Amino acid sequence: MKVVGARLPRYDGVGHVTGRTTYVDDVRVPGMLHAAALRSVHHNARITRLDTGAAAAMAGVHAVVTHADVPLLVYGHLSGAGIPGDEPLLAKDHVRYRGQPIALVAADTVDIARAACAAIEVDYEELPALFDVRLGFDGDAPVINDTFGNWYDQYEGNLDVRQIRKGDIDAAMDAADLIVSGVYRTQSVEQVPLETQVCVAIPEPDGRLTIHTCTQAMYFSLGVVCSHLQLPMSEVKMVGGTVGGGFGGKVDTASDTLTALAAQKSGQPVKWRWTREEEMLASGNRGPWHMEIIDAVTSDGWILGRKMLTIHDAGAYGRFSVYGLTKHSFHHTGAYSIPNLHFDGYVVFTNKIPTTAMRGYGVTGLSTAIEVHAERVAKELGMDPYEFRLKNANRVNDTSPNRIAYEDPSTVEVLQSLAAATGVELGDGLRAMTREQRSGDMLPDHLVAQIGSGGGH
Amino acid sequence: MTSTAAVSMPSSEAEAVAAVTAQPFATVLAGGTLLVPQHTLGQVEVERAVWLGRAEMDGISRSNGRMTVGAAAPLAACARLDAPVGACAADVGDNEVKAQATIGGNICSPAPYGDMRGPLLALGAVLRWADPDGTHTGGIADFAASGGARPGVLLLDIAFAVPEAGSFVALRRHHTQSLTAMSVSAVRGADGNVTIAATGAAPDACRLLSAEAVLAGGGSIAEAADASVADADPYDDVLASAAYRRRVLPVYVGRALEQLGE
């Protein structure tokens, strides 16, 4: 191999260092209008009146887009995977988070667009808001989501919970020398791409739409736009592929769809670039996770079983959260083989920004919880943290929570490499460990039944 | 925002005063680090502005034990002064922002900006400002009481006695752009008296008179630090909670006094 493996420069490196790379905000189109959004000022409120008349009549305003202009108002990010949509592209009669878009104005200048947004008349009836997922199950909690209630309730088998059951958790708890529980809560994080959300939509003379997009996923966005606009894919050309940072936050495509609607309605090219404040306060972010772990362990350092409760704070709407929770459930043993599992996971809605993908989606908070818990258990056992981890590390043909045999695990080897790099002296037994299938001392009775047949990934 | 506000560019302090106080009253543009972005984002309306960049109001001079700093002196220049003023100025923004932001602009900016009010309060600095009624002098509090920064008012300079010693400590994330959550400035004057002021301990910069009194009465640093809480009126904001501010104010007061060599 000569090209693969070579330290070649970036394909787009020269463009990046000379200011020549064209990002969406750099696209110049004659006659381009500029857009601004009217967003909810409340966390939870009914919209009792929405009057865009004064705004639409302002000089320089070419289109005011509201829910009434969207051919298919509700379309789910995971509709293709059979998960119902729950989020209107623009709020109709209810706002469920502060910052939720209600209208988009396209005008000659962004100043006029902002002034027109301010001229839109909205009356709200404010309602109590819910922010703490731990309170979402209460009978007297405000109802957050019209489609699902306060937590997603349409998993396979009509369950309202994502479950993993493996082995015999009760037996593991009975057999344990120590039962260690802990609660881990990770926060909401904004992706903070240096390029804020931005879109340029152009109505073409042949009736098609060209959409310059900063999406991380042009075809996904094409599908979302065409669904909301009820157009065949041939009627929209997404132009993109060059993104000023995404980190998961540019998989949502609301800016593309709304800009396209404004371009359609005005008949002119429209640019919508979010301000940094909008990006920070209204764009989908990494969701918070509430995780409770109970490990059943032996005094010599084996993890016999794990009970885990996870509550994912989705914010006001589902977006990708069910996907994220399922991924989370599949990885809730982390880098370890734990044969007896009882996992319950919920996607709970609150009156916060709908959360979305971010680097490590579904797992970053999980890894954080698992690894602090592992350290606590090792400390409770009085055991060296390397030894505890290496002993329980997943190995070839150990099985994951969903019964897939690990093909090429390297937990053992990365730990050994890290120890060497940090000057940690591992004992002979730990230094000699490999990822090979368990046998001898490394295959105690409780792990025999979970060995798979191999051949998975 | 593409408002068509006219901007005049005076070439002396006197011209600047005349330009600012003429009708309709003008908004002062110094470094622009707050005004320009607010203007771009449509958050402020400017009818008329006066830019100080050529008004020769950026001098820093010392005579007879007093330091006089022109309101348009950039923070990068102020950062070369002794503590607490220098250390505080050095703590604002990164080098590019410091090169542009001015001490006058900082003083005139609302919390959580306006860090320089802390050290200047501790120093008992005298501000000189002009408005349509003439030129006035007074402390930070007097300037605020007069209505503070607004169109038609021009901060001219800031003067303070060079202290025998000064110190400055700040509660901020070790992070370049983070706003300072809380800061403590301490000054020992020629008379040996110690004055202490804080930002972020109350909604605006404040003197920590209780702590000063403990020191004046011969109390220890620890006693003074503990006493400082009585002068605080802490609050929650995005940078820190009220409880945390209350909890660590004595720590920072203690550190400022240690640094002062009390």
Added chain:
Amino acid sequence: MELTVNSVARTVQSPPLTSLLTVLREELDITSPKAGCESGGCGACTVLVDGQPRRSCLTAVCAVDGAEVTTVEGLGTPEDLSRVQQAFIHHYAAQCGFCTDGLIVAATAYVGGGGSDDTGDIGEALAGHYCRCTGYVKILEAVAAVARGDTFDTASTASSANNTYVTIAGAES
């Protein structure tokens, strides 16, 4: 108002309080300064004003009337890259590229002002520039390499000193 932008005399029509960033991007169509935050917080819009790095989003255009403004377009071309530009390619200091233009401008001023190859010094000079992709490691290496006087092969990239490679047992090819 008159500006010299990348050695070309330009007359500016925008109102005087307009930010230099808006003037460059929207009036003069010079798009390398980026509107990352428009509030002075990120550094993506930094340009040289009479040789000094300035946040163009914080600068009213009237305040630079008559000045010489240099953006990254004025520092080098694809055919004739400046050393800082070469270093950013060779040391892989640009990933998405959105912060890169401002960083190259600021780094050019740092090195041009005799800045050392000390990472702490570079960090202090450039710390107001956000990069969400690189973790800054390779940016600091690129700037240090320029300060050291290295020459750069832009057809290849350099590994950082902080990386070592191993192959898992049994997977050698």
Added chain:
Amino acid sequence: MAVHRGKGLATVEYPTGMNQNGDPSQAWIKVKPDGRVDVFSGTADIGNGSKTVQSQIVAETIGVPYDWVTYDNSNTDSSPMCTGTFASRATFVAGNAVLKAARQVRERILAVASRELEIDPADLEVADGAVSVKGTPAKSMGVDEVAGAATFVHGELLTGDGAHLNPGAAIIDPTTGEVDKPPHAAISYAACTAEVEVDDETGDVRVLSLTQAYDIGRAMNPTLVEGQIDGGAVMGLGFGLLEDCYPYYPTAEHRGDGMNTYHVPTMAELPEIKNVLMENPSSGGPYGAKGIGEMSNNAQPAAIANAIHDAVGVWVTEFPITPERVLAALDAKREGRSEPRREGRVVAFDEELSINSFTSAKTWGA
């Protein structure tokens, strides 16, 4: 004041490709009459380097120099379907699509060269932009000549298309979570040690170093891998210590609306970062690749939390680990309130945070 140092460890694993799979990528390639190769793929480059890596895969697979390859991901009219750049899938899944397309191109180059050279294609190889006879390197013709012959002599277009789809895994059993086939394309592994300094009077934490070991599958371009891992480390530091959209979570008050109130890491908190990169080729990835872009911010938060415990003996399990939270934990420890509940075999930490302390609507326990 006392500043305490500590070290902490964390180990993580992470899947490549979309959870449950079922995320297709497609690509097609055409060769110009002078042998230059145009790749059309819908994979966005978000800074991760997918244009570079996929171009490398194509050049390697066909056997032409890297600079012969142009890569067009600019629009959905010319590019076929790609699910997108997320889920650490751009190198593995989309890379497999261009790999397959490139293999087809290579076969067609060999077929035309075979006719031109009158040699069985099995006896030919392509490298460095030339087709040569195995064992007789002197007998060769350039890929440019092959492409010219295809165009002007044989009336053919050298082209290739490829698609990659890991079949979607259904959740077979909603009760147990058992799946019928692997829900991931590959899994990668990593470990990290953080070294921190904690100020026990203010709760302030500074990360001095992050040392990390990553299973990277096979590095398509080692420099790009390093860039991903360095960037992930700093993002993980931000997650661990600095960043929070809702500083008073679960309330929604006092949100950071800009760069000076929401704390993305800057150069000012950059620790020393050292990486060990371990090649552990995956069976299904192009040239053994795995996706490591996302996992690279997963290990640092726990390593930092564990290092803080090592330094000052407190566990902070609500993130980010702000000075406020550290100091509150230190105060609790000083006041004897930090020990877990210990009853028999049970060691219960953090009971005040548990859902059990907030509601009886959902019961939870051992």
